Amino acid sequence: MSEQTAKDTIVLVDDEEIVLTSLSSFLSLETNYEVLTFVSAKAALEHIKQKGCDLVISDYLMPEMDGITFLSKVKELVPEVPRIILTGYADKENAIKAINDVGLYQYIEKPWANEDILIIIRNGLERQLLMKKLDQKIDQINAAYAELQGLHKEIVKTFV
Amino acid sequence: MNDRAEEIRRLKDSEEKYRKMVELANDAIFGIDVDSGGILYANPKAEKMCGYSCDTLTGMKAWELHPPEEQESARKLFAEVVEEGSSYRRDMHFAREDGSRIIVDVSAVVTSCGEKKIIQRICRDVTERRQLEDELKQLNKDLEIRIEQRTRELNRKQMQLAQSEKMAALGNLVAGIAHEINTPLGALNSNNDVFIRLVARLKAALDELKGCDELRDNPELETIFENIEKLNDVSRTAADRIVNIVSSLRKFARLDRSEKDTVDIHEGLETTLTLAQHELKNRVEVIREYGDIPMIDCYPNQLNQAFLNLLVNASQAIEGQGKIWIRTLQKDNNVIVEIRDSGRGIPPENLSKVFDPGFTTKGSGVGTGLGLSIVHQIIQDHGGNIELESELNKGTTFRVILPINGGEKS
Numbered sequence: 001m002s003e004q005t006a007k008d009t010i011v012l013v014d015d016e017e018i019v020l021t022s023l024s025s026f027l028s029l030e031t032n033y034e035v036l037t038f039v040s041a042k043a044a045l046e047h048i049k050q051k052g053c054d055l056v057i058s059d060y061l062m063p064e065m066d067g068i069t070f071l072s073k074v075k076e077l078v079p080e081v082p083r084i085i086l087t088g089y090a091d092k093e094n095a096i097k098a099i100n101d102v103g104l105y106q107y108i109e110k111p112w113a114n115e116d117i118l119i120i121i122r123n124g125l126e127r128q129l130l131m132k133k134l135d136q137k138i139d140q141i142n143a144a145y146a147e148l149q150g151l152h153k154e155i156v157k158t159f160v
Numbered sequence: 161m162n163d164r165a166e167e168i169r170r171l172k173d174s175e176e177k178y179r180k181m182v183e184l185a186n187d188a189i190f191g192i193d194v195d196s197g198g199i200l201y202a203n204p205k206a207e208k209m210c211g212y213s214c215d216t217l218t219g220m221k222a223w224e225l226h227p228p229e230e231q232e233s234a235r236k237l238f239a240e241v242v243e244e245g246s247s248y249r250r251d252m253h254f255a256r257e258d259g260s261r262i263i264v265d266v267s268a269v270v271t272s273c274g275e276k277k278i279i280q281r282i283c284r285d286v287t288e289r290r291q292l293e294d295e296l297k298q299l300n301k302d303l304e305i306r307i308e309q310r311t312r313e314l315n316r317k318q319m320q321l322a323q324s325e326k327m328a329a330l331g332n333l334v335a336g337i338a339h340e341i342n343t344p345l346g347a348l349n350s351n352n353d354v355f356i357r358l359v360a361r362l363k364a365a366l367d368e369l370k371g372c373d374e375l376r377d378n379p380e381l382e383t384i385f386e387n388i389e390k391l392n393d394v395s396r397t398a399a400d401r402i403v404n405i406v407s408s409l410r411k412f413a414r415l416d417r418s419e420k421d422t423v424d425i426h427e428g429l430e431t432t433l434t435l436a437q438h439e440l441k442n443r444v445e446v447i448r449e450y451g452d453i454p455m456i457d458c459y460p461n462q463l464n465q466a467f468l469n470l471l472v473n474a475s476q477a478i479e480g481q482g483k484i485w486i487r488t489l490q491k492d493n494n495v496i497v498e499i500r501d502s503g504r505g506i507p508p509e510n511l512s513k514v515f516d517p518g519f520t521t522k523g524s525g526v527g528t529g530l531g532l533s534i535v536h537q538i539i540q541d542h543g544g545n546i547e548l549e550s551e552l553n554k555g556t557t558f559r560v561i562l563p564i565n566g567g568e569k570s
Contacts, residue, residue, distance in 0.1 A: 018347040026354045029361075061339070088339035111346035111403055114353045 007034045008125055009052075013044045013070065014059035014086065023057075026114050033121070041070040048077055055124050057108075057117075060087040060095055068098040075102060080131060082124035086110060188283040192222045194242045194270065197235070200278060209264070209285055211257030222281070227255040241279060245270050251286065262287040320537055331461070338410050345402055352395045359388055408434040420566065423460045425495060426450055429486060432467045439475040444482050451489035457566030458542055466535040470499045470558050473531060477503025477556060493564050494544070500557040506550040514548065542566060 010033045014020050020037040027035045036053070038044035041064055048056070056074050060067040071083040082105035087095040095107050105127070106120050182189050188206035190199055202210075202217040210217065210225060223234035230253055241248060249267040256262060265284045270277060363385065408431040433446060440446060474484050478501055487498040506514060513519045515536040539546045543563050550556040 016343055016347075019343060022347040022350040022354070026350055026357075029354060029357060088342040110342035111349045111399075114350050 007032055008054040009034045009036065010121065011044055011048060011053045011056045012037045013039075013041050013057070013062070013067070015039055015062040015064070016059070019059065019086075023117070026117075027121075030114075030118060031121075041065040041067075045070070045073055045077070048074060048081075052078055053081060054128060055082050055084070055121060057084045057086060057121075060085055068095075068102055071104060072102045080128060082106075082128055084108060084120060084124065086112065185282075188264075188281075188285075190217075190222065190281040190283070191273065192238075192279040192281060194277045194279055197221045197223065197238055206283070209256075209262070209283065210254060216257075222279070225254050227253050227261060238279070241268060241270060242277075251290065254283075263290045316533070320534060334409050338406050341402070341406050345399065345406065348395075349399045349403065352392060352399055355388075356392050356396070359385070359392065404434065420457060420459055422455045422457050424455050425453060425463070425488060425497060425562075428460055428464045429467055429488075429497070432464050432471060436468060436471045436475065439472055440484070443480070444475050444478055444484055447483060447485045449485060449487040451487070453488050453490045453495045454564055456495050456562055456564045458562065459538075462538045462541070463562075466538045466560070467497070467499075469531045469535045470560075474499055474501035474503065474556070474558075477501050477505070479504065490564075491561075495562045495564055497560040497562070498557055499560075500555060502555045505552040505554055505556055506548075507552060511548065511550060515546075 010027065012020055012023055012035060014023075014037075017039060020039065024035045024037050027033055036044075036047065038047070041058070041062060044056075044058075047053075056071065058067040058070050062070075067085050067087075071085060074081065074083055083102070084105055085095055085098070085107045087107055088110045098104065099107055105124050108117060108120065182203050185203055185205055188209040189203045190206055191201045192198065193200050199217050199220050199222060202214055204214075206217060207214050212220070222238055223231045226234045234252065237248070240246070247267070247269040249265070252264055252266045254262050254264045263286050265286045266281055267283075268279055268281045271280050272278070366381070433440075471484065478484075482502040484502075485498070485500040487496075487500070489496050489498075510519075510521065515532050519533075536546055539560055539562070543566065545561045547559040547561070548556070549559075
């Protein structure tokens with residue numbers, strides 16, 4: 001997108017290095033996103049708290065904190081950021097349930113297809129951007145409305 | 161003189177005592193002439209037991225107390241006892257005056273009465289007791305049969321329970337393994353994709369450098385690229401196959417759907433075939449004759465288990481090269497799945513036994529003898545039926561008939 005000034009930042013969390021390396025290599029090859037990888041959900045939370053991010057992808061089964069808990073904490077910190085969970089078969093049902101409970105944007109099944117991930121990320125980011133724009137527009141409308149109200153009062157005052 | 165009168169009086173007393181004993185006895189007592197077999201005397205109890213008056217009885221032969229068909233043997237017995245001077249005790253039938261029959265415990269002994277030899281028979285009516293005993297025996301027999309049936313049923317249930325526990329444990333194991341495999345598999349799969357992209361990039365970059373003479377037409381570089389591309393393709397195919405197997409395992413165990421569901425039988429057959437691949441590979445040709453069948457209500461993991469059993473059995477029935485035909489069709493409200501093999505067939509004497517739990521011809525260590533009994537149970541649980549046709553050295557057909565509505569009764 002032409003109006004994108006800074007690179008979008010994607011946070012990847014998985015307790016397995018191999019997954020992080022594979023995914024980040026692919027993303028850095030095919031996209032301009034800035035990809036940050038974390039084996040620890042806590043460290044990822046700390047980073048998001050400090051610096052924020054544009055999209056989060058997390059594994060489900062992790063020893064320190066499961067992906068659903070992690071993403072619900074992300075929601076508290078940055079509610080507008082799309083959250084995606086990566087899951088194996090065994091916990092698919094739970095993951096789908098959690099999508100509704102925690103308000104996840106998508107879930108991706110392992111083994112994933114790179115092309116799918118690309119589309120999901122792109123759509124997630126676009127959605128986020130559109131939401132942001134929508135918020136801006138709403139703010140503008142609200143401001144214009146307030147101005148109108150003020151004008152209205154002025155006019156009434158002048159004539160009455 | 162006094163002594164003699166005393167003796168007579170004592171004799172009279174004694175005779176009176178014995179006469180009373182005989183008359184009041186609760187058993188029928190007969191005295192029988194050893195020479196003629198005629199009844200000499202009978203006590204009141206004997207009258208009552210046989211229904212004849214004492215006068216009639218004393219005009220009868222001993223064997224005439226028995227029903228006609230037993231009189232001949234009774235007569236022989238009588239002759240034997242007389243000849244050997246022996247005694248006997250046994251159950252015999254008496255035919256009463258009114259035609260009814262009773263069972264009598266007869267005890268006979270040869271004794272002397274003065275200088276005359278007689279046979280004394282003491283008889284007791286045991287009809288009721290023997291009937292009760294017979295009833296008791298019958299009840300015991302029934303009970304034994306029922307216990308045997310229940311035991312067999314329990315054994316079968318226990319085996320099934322053990323098997324379904326085993327399957328549940330296996331299901332959990334498969335789920336765990338699928339999950340564990342999917343993470344590294346995801347990485348491998350993704351990397352293969354990245355390698356292919358990288359090679360394409362590298363080639364494009366080199367093309368831009370083709371101005372350099374050293375790079376143009378470098379045979380070494382060409383070989384390297386050829387190999388990388390070829391091997392990347394192999395890696396991708398291999399990874400795809402692992403993805404398929406893991407996905408089949410999961411679908412087979414239906415870990416996502418262990419409850420009743422409406423499913424496509426063809427899909428179940430295909431996942432099952434993937435898992436049976438190692439049994440069939442390069443040896444057995446599978447010919448699919450899939451018809452137009454509707455989805456059916458069933459427990460998919462159980463049905464898949466049944467299909468796997470039938471397919472593995474079919475494959476094991478084939479020595480060397482052979483074929484398996486899988487035919488599906490709809491008939492009325494049923495879906496029919498036929499699995500036919502070109503194997504050695506089942507001997508006629510075994511046809512009725514193949515569904516019995518524990519029956520196996522595969523030898524210990526190969527088969528558990530549970531496979532087909534479990535298939536049978538699973539199909540029955542679905543309200544269906546399984547039929548079997550076999551011809552020696554030609555092959556066997558198992559026909560699974562499943563109601564579309566899942567056999568809902570109520």
